[in-house]
Amino acid sequence: MKKNFDILIIGGGHAGAEAAWITSQFDLQVGLISSPNASLASAPCNPAIGGVGKGQVVREIDALGGLMGIVADKAGIQYRTLNESKGFAVQSTRVQVDKDLYTKNVEELLAAVQNLSIIREMVRSVERVDSHFTVTTELGNIVTAKKIVVTTGTFLGGKLHTGEEQTAGGRVECKESVGLNELFNEIKTLPNRFKTGTPPRLDRKTIDFSKLEPQESDSGTRNFHSLNSPFKRESRQVSCYLTKTNYETLSIIRANKERSPIFNGQIKGVGPRYCPSIEDKAFRYTEKDVHHVFIEPEGLDLETIYPNGVSTSLPKDVQESFIQTISGLENAKILVHGYAVEYDVVDTSQLSKTMEYISIPGLYFAGQVCGTSGYEEAAGQGIIAGVNAALAFLGKNPLVLDRYDSYIGVMVEDLVTNKRDEPYRLFTARSENRLYVREDNTIPRMRKYRRELELTSALDDFQEEFLEEVSLLEKLVDSTMLYSTKENKIYFDQYNYGPLEINISFKELLKRPDNNPITVLDRETRRLGIAFDIDVVRTVAVATKYEGYIDRAVVESERINRLGKKKINWESLADSKNISFECKLRIKTIRPETFAQLQRIEGIRPATLAYVAGNII
C-alpha cells in the first residue's frame, strides 16, 4: 500500500469522488480512503442527479472538469427539464440515474486514474505533524499527506433511527465513523447535530403501475456532460410515475405522533425544512392531506423503487400501513424501511472560501459533513476543496468562485459566512443574480475559472472553441437587420414572427415575447447557410432574450444591495467599544468583508447592524 501522498481525501461519497477526480488531473500523488463496505459515490437517498438550481451546479462542476456530469450521463435513465414553461433562467435539468450503474462507473473511472490510489479502510485518527498529516486506519496502517480533504458525509458519529430502533451507523448497513471530535480534537462542530431521512424502498413487482400517471423521459433535455452529444442517451430510458397521498395516509401518520422519533424527542438533530419528512408534512400542514409521491426506479435491473416524498423514520409497522393507503401502492411490499440519520456537522464559519479550515492550514472539508444536503451540493464543494488543496500544494493562487456568477459560489459563501442551524440546500432563490446564473451559459460563466487551473485537456480546447463560436454568432446577431420587404413580410407571417412594418434588428426579433429565441435563431442561421452547434445557438439566443432584464436586475439589485456591498473593516469592528462581546466573537470568527456578509451572520444584533450601517454610510 502506498503511504505518502501529496493530497489525501477521506471519504468516498460524491464530494470525495469529485475531489479525487479533480486533484488527480494535476501532476500530484493523490489518495482516496473510503469505508470498505460502502461503494464509491453511491446514492443512499433519491436516485436522481440535478434539480432546480442543482442542475446548474452539475453543469458548473462539468465545466470545471468534474466527474458528476460524465457519470450522470452514463447512468441516466430518465431526463427532465424542470420549470420548462417558466422561462429559461429557472430551467434546470434532472436525471434519474441507475444507482448501480452510477457507482460502477465512478469506481471504474477512478480506478483508471494512474496517480490516484484508493484505500478501502476506516480511519481511526488524523494528526497534524509539522507540515503534514498522519492518518491512522482501524487496521493500524499509517499514511501521510500534505493536504487532506475530509468528505465523510453522515458517517461522523452517525446514528440511525427507525421508530424506536436506534443503531449506530452512517447509513443503512454501514458502520459509523468515530465522532468528528475524536477524529480531530481541534475541530469545532456545531452544537446541534443535523438529521436527514430517507423513505422506505418498495418492491417493483408489488406496485400497480396502471393506477399511476407516467412521466416519460424528455428527449429534448440536454445531456449534462458538455463533450457528449446533446441528446444521445447512453442508457435505456424509462418512465417515472406520479401518485398522491390522501386523508387516510396522513391520518395513520398523525395517529402515531408519539412513535415518531422526530416528534417524541428521540431525534434531537435538526432536519432540512426544504426536504421535509412525511411526518413533518403531516404535522406542519394539518389541513393538507394530498402530497405528491414520485415513484422512481432505482435502476434498470434493480427491484427497488424509491417513493420520493415520503421520507420517514416512523416504526416499520406504521410505514407499512401508510404506504398501502396510497393509490397504486395498495399491495406494495417494503424491501428496506425508511430511516433518519443524525450526524456531526463541522462549523463551516471556520472555513475560508477555499473550504480550508482556517486555523489548520492544509485541512479541507467538503460535502454533507459541512451541513449541506444533496449529492450536487456535496460534489460542488468537493471540487472546490480538491482544486484548492491542489493549487495550495503547487503554490498557486486559490480558486474562489463569485456568488454573482455561479451557484457553487453562492453555496460556498453562504456556508462560510454563517453558522447553519439546518441542513443547507441550494435553490435558485439563494442567488441574487438568478437571471444570469443559468444552465445555458455555463461555459461562458465558468471558463475563466477553469482557465485558472492551467490544465490542458480536450475540455479546455472545447471550451475555448465554444467561446469563439459564441462570439462569432453574437456578432452575427448584432449586425443583422431584417428589412421590411414584401418577401420578408410573407416569411414573417409564415412563422408567426410578428409584424415587420419597419426594418427591425435581428436582436429585436429574438426578444419578441411570443418567439422561442432558440428555435428562431437556429432556423435563421440555417437559412443564412451558417449552421451553428445547437449549444452555441442556445447560449446566444437566451442571452439575447434576457439582455435588457439582466441589466435592469443588476441596477435594481445594486440599489437594494448598495449598503450590502459596502466594505467593512471587521478588524476594527472587533476592537470597537460599541459592539457587544458576543457579536465581536462572531465577527472575529466569520471575518465579514461586506455589510451583506455581516447581515447574514446569525445572531448579530440589530444594534450592531445599525451601528455599522450608521458608520459606513
Place this chain on the structure above:
Amino acid sequence: MNFYTDDHPIIACSTGTQSNTAIAVIRLSGFKELLSLQPFFSFSLNKIKPRFSHLTNIVFNDQIFDNGLMVFFPEGESYTSENVLELSVHGNLLNIQRILDIFIKNAGFRAAHPGEFTYRALKNKKLSLSQVEGLDMLLNANSNLMLTQGLDILQGELHAQYLALYDSFLKLKAAVEISIDFSEDVGEEESKKLFNYSFSHFSKILESLHARTVGNVSSLLSPEVVLVGQTNAGKSSLFNLLVKQNRSIVSNIAGTTRDYISELIHIDGTNYKLVDTAGIRESKDVIENIGIDRAFEILNRAFFKILIINPFETNSDYLEKLSGVEFDLLLISHWDKLDFQKKISLLDLSKIRVNFSASASFETGSIGPISGNQFLVGPMGPLKTGSIEPLHFSGSIEPVMKNGPIEPPSKTAPIEPLVKGLLSEKFHKQTANSPILLERHRQCINELYLKKTEFSSKISGIDDIAILSSEVNIFSHYLSELIGILSPDDVLNSIFANFCIGK
C-alpha cells in the same frame, strides 16, 4: 450618522425645563450596573423590583438632595433597551439642575442630546424609524388629528398596517419562489393559486394605505384659514370676532413670519391659523401687486379660504386677479344696507361669474349684537363653493346663478357659528379616511402603489417567472424605506432635529 454613536450613560430631565413644576421626571439610561448607583440613593438598590416605584432619598456624600420616587427598567425591557432609571423629583428648576449635576459630575453620566433617548431606542431596534416619526408627530402635534395619528404610527393601527404590508410582501415573494424552486412539491396549480392570492392580499393592503394618501394633507397639518378681500371689506371685523371667541391656548407658533396678521384659533379639537391678509397692504401702486403675490402664496396652501366683498367698494380688477381660486366661503358685507335689486347692480357682478353649486342657499348674518355690518354668507350648501371666474362675461346675471336669481334671505343668524360649522365640517370630511400625514410615508406608499399598478398590468404578459420575480423585488426597496429598516442619514437627521432634550 454624526449622531452620538458612543454608548456613554446619559441623563436628562424629560418633563421640560421651562418653569417650576410640582414634579419632574429625570431619566438615566445606559449605565452598566444598577448597583454602581447606590451611593446616590438611600433605598437599597439590590432590593429594587423592576418596574415598581420605590420611595427614596437622593443623596450624595451624606447630604440629602431630594426625596422622590424611582422606577428601574432593566436592559431589554426599557424605552431605550438599555438599563433605565426614572426619578420623579420635585420640579423646581434649580433642584432639577442640582440633581443632574450630581450624576454628571460623580457618576460618569453625560447630558443627553436632544432626541438621544429615542435615538438609542431606534439604534437598539426598540422603535422603527416610522415609529420614531410617529413619536415626533405625537410630541409636536397641534391638532387632535396629529395626536391620534402620532400614536397610531407609534403603536397603533397604522404601524400594524405597515407591518402587515411588509408581511404580505414577504408572502408574495415566497409564493414566487415556491413556484420556481418547489413547484414539484407544491404542484403547479396550487402555486399559481398561492401567487394570485398573495398578490391580491398585498394589493388590498397597499390600496387601502394608498387611499389614505390621496389629497393634499399639508394643509391639514397646520391648517390655515385665510381671509381675503379689499380694504374695508370687513376682514378685520371677522378676524377679531373669530379670535375673540376661539383663541387657542397656544398663543404663538415658532417661526411664523409676521408680515401679516395671524392668530391661532381652536375649534373642535383643531388649531387653525387664522390669517388676515390685511397685513399685506393693498394700494394702487406697484406694491399692490407684490402684496397680492404674497396673498396668493398664502392662499395656495390655505386649508379654508374666505373671500369678503364689500359691494360698495369692489374693484373688479382685484376680483379678476382672484379668478380661478377655489373659495370655501363668499361673504358679501354691508348686505343690510342694500335692497336686493341694488345689491346686484352695485356688486357690478356683470363682470364676474359666480359658480355656486345647485343647492346653494344664502343666509345673512351679523357680527356681534350690533347689526351694523351685516354679511351675506354664501353658499351654505355643500362645501364646494364658488370659484370666481372671469371675465369678459357680458350676459345678464340670471343665467349664471344656476338656481335663478338670489332671493333675499328671510332670517338673520350670528355669523360666527356659521363659519365655525363650515370649517369643522370641511376638516372632518377631509380627515374621515384618516389620511397619512407624513410626507415621507406618503411618498413611499405612492411609489409602491405606482410600481404595483405597473406590475399588475404586466403580470398577464409575463410567462417567464424569473422576470416576474425580479419585478417583485422592486417592491422591497420602497417597503424597507417605508418601514425604516435601513434609512439614509438625512432622514434620521431631519427627524431628530425636531426632538428636544430628554426625549
